[in-house]
Amino acid sequence: MATFWPSSSSSNHPSIFLYLQSYPSLFFLLFLTTSATSLTVASLVNPHSFIAPRIPYSDHCNHIVPESPIDPSPSAVFSHASLAFDVSFFSGGDLFFNRFQSQNGDVKSARFRPKSIRKTLGDGKIYKVEAKLTLQISKTSASSSYYGGDFGQKKLQVMQIDGRSSWGGASFDFYGFWSESTGQVCMVGSTQVLSVEGTRLKIFDARLMLNYSKESNIYGSLVKGVLESVDSLSEFKTVLILGARNTPLNYEYKLLEQSKLDCGVNGGESLSLENVLGGMCKVFEGRSHVFGLMYRNDCGVDHSCSPFGSDVEYTPGFMSMLSFLCDGEKMRMLLSFSNMSGYSSLFPFDPRTSLVAEGSWDVERNRFCGVACRILNFSDSLSNAVVDDCSLRLSLRFPAILSIKSMAPVVGELWSAQAESDPSYFRRIEFSSLNDQLWRFPSLRYEYTESERVGKLCGAGKSRPKRKGNHYPDAQTSDMRFVMSVKYSGEGNVLRTARASPYFVGDRLYRDLLVRGQGVGLTGIPMNVNSVTKSFTNITYRIRSLNPNSESRGDIYAEGTYDRDTGELCMVGCQSVRLKNTVAIQNETVDCSLAIKINFSPIDSRSDDRLKGTIKSTREKTDPLYVGRMEVLSRSIYVHQAKESVWRMDLEVAMVLVSNTLSCLFLGMQLYHMKQHQEALPFISVAMLILITLGHMIPLLLNFEELFKGSHNQRNLFFENDRWLEAKEIVVRIVTLIAFLLECRLLQLAWTARKTGDHHHREDVWKAEKKVSYVCLPLYITGGLIAWLVNRNRTPKRIVYIGKPQARNLLYRPVNLKRSFQRPPLWKDLKSYGGLMLDAFLLPQILFNGFSNSDLKPLAALFYVGNSFVRLLPHAYDLYRSHSYGKILDWSFIYANHKMDYYSTAWDIIILCIGFLFAFLIFLQQRFGGRCFIPKRFREYVGYEKVVELQQAGEQHNTNDS
Numbered sequence: 001m002a003t004f005w006p007s008s009s010s011s012n013h014p015s016i017f018l019y020l021q022s023y024p025s026l027f028f029l030l031f032l033t034t035s036a037t038s039l040t041v042a043s044l045v046n047p048h049s050f051i052a053p054r055i056p057y058s059d060h061c062n063h064i065v066p067e068s069p070i071d072p073s074p075s076a077v078f079s080h081a082s083l084a085f086d087v088s089f090f091s092g093g094d095l096f097f098n099r100f101q102s103q104n105g106d107v108k109s110a111r112f113r114p115k116s117i118r119k120t121l122g123d124g125k126i127y128k129v130e131a132k133l134t135l136q137i138s139k140t141s142a143s144s145s146y147y148g149g150d151f152g153q154k155k156l157q158v159m160q161i162d163g164r165s166s167w168g169g170a171s172f173d174f175y176g177f178w179s180e181s182t183g184q185v186c187m188v189g190s191t192q193v194l195s196v197e198g199t200r201l202k203i204f205d206a207r208l209m210l211n212y213s214k215e216s217n218i219y220g221s222l223v224k225g226v227l228e229s230v231d232s233l234s235e236f237k238t239v240l241i242l243g244a245r246n247t248p249l250n251y252e253y254k255l256l257e258q259s260k261l262d263c264g265v266n267g268g269e270s271l272s273l274e275n276v277l278g279g280m281c282k283v284f285e286g287r288s289h290v291f292g293l294m295y296r297n298d299c300g301v302d303h304s305c306s307p308f309g310s311d312v313e314y315t316p317g318f319m320s321m322l323s324f325l326c327d328g329e330k331m332r333m334l335l336s337f338s339n340m341s342g343y344s345s346l347f348p349f350d351p352r353t354s355l356v357a358e359g360s361w362d363v364e365r366n367r368f369c370g371v372a373c374r375i376l377n378f379s380d381s382l383s384n385a386v387v388d389d390c391s392l393r394l395s396l397r398f399p400a401i402l403s404i405k406s407m408a409p410v411v412g413e414l415w416s417a418q419a420e421s422d423p424s425y426f427r428r429i430e431f432s433s434l435n436d437q438l439w440r441f442p443s444l445r446y447e448y449t450e451s452e453r454v455g456k457l458c459g460a461g462k463s464r465p466k467r468k469g470n471h472y473p474d475a476q477t478s479d480m481r482f483v484m485s486v487k488y489s490g491e492g493n494v495l496r497t498a499r500a501s502p503y504f505v506g507d508r509l510y511r512d513l514l515v516r517g518q519g520v521g522l523t524g525i526p527m528n529v530n531s532v533t534k535s536f537t538n539i540t541y542r543i544r545s546l547n548p549n550s551e552s553r554g555d556i557y558a559e560g561t562y563d564r565d566t567g568e569l570c571m572v573g574c575q576s577v578r579l580k581n582t583v584a585i586q587n588e589t590v591d592c593s594l595a596i597k598i599n600f601s602p603i604d605s606r607s608d609d610r611l612k613g614t615i616k617s618t619r620e621k622t623d624p625l626y627v628g629r630m631e632v633l634s635r636s637i638y639v640h641q642a643k644e645s646v647w648r649m650d651l652e653v654a655m656v657l658v659s660n661t662l663s664c665l666f667l668g669m670q671l672y673h674m675k676q677h678q679e680a681l682p683f684i685s686v687a688m689l690i691l692i693t694l695g696h697m698i699p700l701l702l703n704f705e706e707l708f709k710g711s712h713n714q715r716n717l718f719f720e721n722d723r724w725l726e727a728k729e730i731v732v733r734i735v736t737l738i739a740f741l742l743e744c745r746l747l748q749l750a751w752t753a754r755k756t757g758d759h760h761h762r763e764d765v766w767k768a769e770k771k772v773s774y775v776c777l778p779l780y781i782t783g784g785l786i787a788w789l790v791n792r793n794r795t796p797k798r799i800v801y802i803g804k805p806q807a808r809n810l811l812y813r814p815v816n817l818k819r820s821f822q823r824p825p826l827w828k829d830l831k832s833y834g835g836l837m838l839d840a841f842l843l844p845q846i847l848f849n850g851f852s853n854s855d856l857k858p859l860a861a862l863f864y865v866g867n868s869f870v871r872l873l874p875h876a877y878d879l880y881r882s883h884s885y886g887k888i889l890d891w892s893f894i895y896a897n898h899k900m901d902y903y904s905t906a907w908d909i910i911i912l913c914i915g916f917l918f919a920f921l922i923f924l925q926q927r928f929g930g931r932c933f934i935p936k937r938f939r940e941y942v943g944y945e946k947v948v949e950l951q952q953a954g955e956q957h958n959t960n961d962s
Helices: 016-045 094-100 256-261 279-284 451-458 510-515 639-676 678-683 686-701 704-709 712-716 723-756 759-793 826-839 843-852 861-884 905-928 936-961
Strands: 087-092 107-119 126-140 154-156 165-179 184-194 201-212 222-229 238-244 289-296 318-327 330-338 354-362 367-376 386-397 411-416 429-433 482-488 494-505 536-545 556-563 568-577 589-600 611-617 630-634 797-802 817-822
Touching (some): 107 222, 107 238, 126 184, 165 201, 256 354, 256 367, 256 386, 279 318, 279 330, 330 367, 354 386, 451 556, 451 568, 482 611, 536 568, 556 589, 639 723, 639 861, 678 759, 678 843, 686 723, 686 843, 723 759, 759 826, 826 861, 826 905, 843 905, 861 905
Antiparallel strands (some): 087 238, 107 126, 126 165, 154 289, 165 184, 184 201, 222 238, 289 318, 318 330, 330 354, 386 411, 482 494, 494 536, 536 556, 556 568, 568 589, 589 611, 611 630, 797 817
16 A cells, blocks of 8 residues: 555645556556566467577588578569468478377478578579478367268268367478579578476477479479488487478469360359459458368269279368469369368368369359369378379359259369279269358359248248237348257257358348348349248248357258248258268268248347247158257347347446446545545544445456456357447446545545544544444345355256267257256355445444444535445436336346346335435434434433443543552
8 A cells, every 4th residue: 555655644645646647657567567578488488489590501501502692682582472381291200299199180281481582692593581480280179070962863971160279389490592493492490399398498400401393383383391300319300391382483374275175064054253252263262161072872883982092091071172373263272182070270281182273264164174183102202292193173163043952152073084994083073162151142043942842831922910019020131140049849958059040031142131231222222032922031041050069060951931920930941960870971861851930029029039939850750860849949139129238238338437437526525525624534434435445446356347248258149349348348447446546545544544543532433443343244244144045045047968969960869968957156146245235335334423423524425425326326227227128138237237236126126215314314413413313312321321431431540640
């Protein structure tokens, strides 16, 4: 306290602005200290921090590329991208990488990023290069795969990507020289990593040699490298690197003519590039694209299915594609094949299962035609790898029409141009995209193929009586999206959580309707969505599981009708399933026998349930694909409710800010009152000051952001951009800190005044304060015990944990359902009880006035009346809020937060009455005496006892003097 407050002996008290002036400097100093400490620690443990090479270049590399002085002219700077590669494969260094516990399924990758390339004065076009080499091991977190079914004579295998990964590795800082004439690079550098024990830093010195092909075409796509340790005791000796060069200078497409000769069979109507937002390059650039592979039924009978023949022991399940270079209608890319159901954030590059491809867009056929080449001669050494055998053909197209059994916006084919008698020949493989967004294809149309089944199931087109007085969401608005829970009928056990969103409304893309203004076109005329009738609208949904740790990641695609007059949604759904836990690709199928019926609640309903419905299978119970009846429930809010919540939350933030600002004002008035009435300082209850000080200190100590914001993750489901709200929260936190400092000042002044007063006077005041403690502490402890007992006797909430499912299906019943019971957390009840204590913050002062029988005015009227108003206003607002708003989300409470105090109609009225009563008693005490509300005969008796005590004290004093 001495650091922030002046000495108690000072007669002139500085203003509050002087106190506040020191705090920004203090916080700034703490921020700088923390930042400096963090940077220091990061530099010690972060393997990516820069380390200057400790070994001379001439001793290890001068015989490969001679060292030369740098050309000082500005034109000597060279493009960094000419040598960079981000996708690569490395082998070796097992002892070094054992610290990261690498496994066979992990993705190993090396990334080479030049920082500076400058021309030198040496002969033969020599450049000085500064670069960073990062060796990474990404540990994949495999999610479950799901498989699609029998489409004609083909089988579909579809796999979902989890995307979660962790990685370990090392990062080297190198400098050296590159000879453009020979394509060789030689560099020296170092890295620092923690030792195997994790107790100290170790520095490794190494030499890196890279060999770039002088051909700037598909045959020169590979970069070969060797990383060698120059330390005899190093944990890694030699690491071989094979990388795919990003963008060679002046790249030349050499296989375009071959690609146009054979570009696949006609697969139906396709979109032209004019109907794709941004063209072909915008679709494929910047990230990896994943495709599920489809094989023919006769695959593997007479010929191989895999494009890699017997060189790979498995049949790939999916393909990843990464575009390296895209120029208008021409593209160079890398294809990687695997059978894994989960992948890391690193692009997988294994020369055994990778292809290098290039091609161009065929305007007449509306498809991309390409040639793919294998990587050969890498089995003995990566340094011998070459791009060869360009006998593979590739095509990509954007279908113009989708259906429930074909929802991929990008499809393609891969086949062999060799004769069937050739050992490398394989059957044609079709593939479809898994992670491409439909919004890039605004001209997509949807074809409803299950209309007959929908009509039989739902009676689509039949008029139903409109429910009077109820209004339901329009099919072309955001209200049709929702998050739902799927439960077993009659058991109430939550099995899965899923997000449902329309894909098409009529034959128009749902997202396009939203972007153009809730179904209104750019001309202001409502868009035609091909409604079945005036009331019914065709609609297509995608239902995606939101359980990332679940084995089930299968999506449901459904189509049907929506009746906006009754809020009824009826659809037929298709989902990929497995018949058994261990099956081959040929045993996969698609179940399109799901009947989905959902009833939306009216948009002005105050019900907690936004919708209810069922999902059930139309198969017989004896069928292996039969799914029992499921209950669907959603408590998502409508758009207008979200807007109301945003407006109310902004209002509540403002009310919090005003309340805290008023608290600061009232505290300032109390400080001024104390300065004017120095004689009344000892008669302010310390217990009261401690109580209100703790009321502002605890939120500051216990992570005020969490207390203020409630559940941030839940709120982000509806309010994705809440930075403005967070800025307001920071302002509120600052005002709360100011109020806390002012209360600390009040406490300091009251405490000091009691210590510096007359001895007998001081003893009487402390006796009264002790009596206050004897009354308040048991009262507060008893209240806390009651809150604990209520929490203990409250009915526990049942929580269901789902075991491993019997089949990898979103709707299949799991094998194990583990039930546990959990009571509401005790700390929430105690926190609410603490809010009740703050509402009655005047109780200690009332008791103190009574015990001391003071007739002074220690409290300013604005202080006790104003702070009572600030404490009682949330309860008055809660009464208004409960009667003026419908459904209110628990996590959206900011002002009058139910987690911070007792709020209900009964409690609001009780607390309001108690608050007004306490303020009125303080007014009476300061006007007519501390015991004014005690009956007169008791006051006289107490006064008589006081006189007797004074007489006895006087007699004792005289006896001591004699």
